[in-house]
Amino acid sequence: MWCLRRCMKTFASRCSGPLKRWRHHDTRDTIFALSSGHGKCGVAVIRTSGPASQEALHLLTKLSALPPPRQVTLASIMCPKSGELLDRGLVVWFSGPRSFTGEDCCEYHVHGGPAVVGGVLQALGHLKTLRPAEPGEFTKRAFQNGKLDLTEVEGLGDLIHAETEVQRRQALRQMSGELGQLYQRWSQRLIRALAHVEAFIDFSEDDNIEEGVLFTVDEEVEKLQKELEEHLKDNRRGERLRDGVQVVLAGSTNAGKSSLLNVLSQKPTAIVSSIPGTTRDVLETPLNIGGYPIVISDTAGLRDSEDPVEREGVRRAKARVTEADILVAVIDVSNIPLILDSLLAHLHEMYINLQGDGPRSVIIVLNKMDLLSQENLSSTHKLIQQHGLPPICLLSCHTGEGVEEFLRILKQTLETIYGDPLQGAPTITQTRHRFHLTACLEALRRYGIYRHQDLVLVAEELRIAHRQLGTITGRVGAEEILDIIFSDFCIGK
Structure with missing residues (x-):
């Protein structure tokens, strides 16, 4: 057993060398920065980290003794150079290593006006033992001092940038x-x-x-x-939830893809025209669907064309279809009885194109339902269902009818594929x-x-x-x- 222990000790020492060098690199400076958001706000937080944090706290507040660690203390904050009162705020002292960075840290909670924040930052800048922090330097020191590993650092970064509920959950777990x-x-x-x-x-x-x-x-x-x-x-689930699930609108010209994109984004993102082939390029819009981040793409209408620009748009549309996580096939419902066979062939071709390294989902949207009677809608719906096609949603971008049902189906599809990041093994x-x-x-x-x-x-x-x-x-x-x-x-x- 002694030889096994010796081998493990030798191997561990080999692996830990690069990290030890990082831990001793440039961590003795004391840094400061505004840690809350910029602009006017009720309260702003300014943070220092490093061995001179205690000296800076004494010079700015004239407190006779250090405040109790992790307890809020009311203090007058003054410029150490002129002695001018800058603000009355709260200070919180964190003794290393029991701090975010593992070093001595101090937070100054001051009023969030630009003049107050600028005055306190300038006062800290007057101290020769302090320097402004670089982007991410507080978190880098936390890593260097063993408070976080890189996966936790990346989780913190994802949490800062999280825009949806699901992204927040995933980032918190990491x-x-x-x-x-x-x-x-x-x-x-x-x-x-x-x-x-x-x-x-x-x-x-x-x-x-x-x-x-x-x-x-x-x-x-x-x-x-x-x-x-x-x-x-x-199925790259975690990466897709982090960056946004790719939802692609595809179909023939004038099916209503651009209209659907505008309805979902609630703004005129795409140009809508009765002239076929208006959309020539891929238009992307990020959306939040029930807490899930998606990137929805409008594509050129799929058809043969002599126009070289439109042909390039169709090529890009087909390429985007193969990259889709969820494909939304938009169809002009008023033309379904006339092109049913070609529609089925087209959808089956999409299925083949969507085979890849994981499950793909397709939702069929029958647009312009306001142009048909209820009887025709019902019979058309039954006709397509007999061929075992994916979920079908009847809607009208013109009247808004059926849009809520489409969003429900889309959310249900997202839940089925990507689930809850808090459940199961980490991704x-x-x-x-x-x-x-x-x-x-x-x-x-x-x-x-x-x-x-x-x-x-x-x-x-x-x-x-x-x-x-x-x-x-x-x-x-x-x-x-x-x-x-x-x-x-x-x-x-």
């Missing part, structure tokens, strides 16, 4: 550390497997380590491989997560190839797999991605 903990458990299992392999390589002859140790590693690697494969088979939310997880899985698969050829190569593949997982959480090899991640944060966060 910020809680559940995703990072899953990857850390996998990482620890890989470390143990690697330690066993290295022990067998180094000490099998001298210490008579039995080959059964390797069989145990084989079983563990196989389990990890299956868990990774299952984790990756998520992948970042493209970089998927990249490194895929690389980890490939390394585990190569383990099986080299298992009976060369144990040194086997150990290297386990090391690569571990490094890929560590890169996600920031445990190893984080330098090259840190600036990209933290640059998405605003000043003061």
Whole structure:
């Protein structure tokens, strides 16, 4: 057992080097920034972090002693250079490491007028031991001091930018550390497997380590491989909820696609005209449907045309159809009896195009129902249902009738596909997560190839797999991605 412990200790020291260098890089400066939103508001929060926070608090408030940690204290806030009273506000002291950044921190809650905020920031700027914070620097220090891993950092960034209820839930779950903990458990299992392999390589002859140790590693690697494969088979649900579900309006010319887009967005986003082929390019609008973020796209009418510009629009429309998460086939209901066969052929072709790495959904919208009698609508509806087509919604963009039913069907479809982010296993939310997880899985698969050829190569593949997982959480090899991640944060966060 001593050899296994020695291998694990050696391997851990190899992996922790890059992170240790980051933790000691440029963390002794004391930084300050406005952490609340810009503009006039009732209360603004200005934050400092670093070893000079205590000195700055004393110089700005003249308090004889530090306030009790994490308790609000009323104080006069003055300019240390002129002694002028800037505001009377609240100060909150956080002693490191029990703070957001892990350092000594102080928050100044002042009135939110631009003059007050500017005066306090200027007063802090007069202190030579302080400097303005860079974008995301508070969160970067929290990472460097071990308060957050990279998945939690990204969850915090997603929470700041969340615009819908579902995005908020997903971001909160990732910020809680559940995703990072899953990857850390996998990482620890890989470390143990690697330690066993290295022990067998180094000490099998001298210490008579039995080959059964390797069989145990084989079983563990196989389990990890299956868990990774299952984790990756998520239809990119987390990424789609983060960036917006792609909903594409498709159909023939003058079916009412642009009119439907305008009705849903409640503004004249697209030009509507009786002239066929008005829409030539893809128009996108982000919407919130029942808490789910979607990006709805209006496309050119699908038809043959001699116009080279319209042909390009049709090509782009067909390309967007293949990329859709949810396809909304918009059809002029007044023409259905005349083109039923071609309609069925067209929809079946769409089904073929939509086959990909996960489930796709189609909703059929029969527009211009105000032009037909109820009897004709009913018979047409039954006729199409006999062919086993997807959900059908009858509506009129002109009168608004049926739009609420369409939104209900769309929301139901979103709930069916993407569910509640708070339920089930945590999902992948970042493209970089998927990249490194895929690389980890490939390394585990190569383990099986080299298992009976060369144990040194086997150990290297386990090391690569571990490094890929560590890169996600920031445990190893984080330098090259840190600036990209933290640059998405605003000043003061």
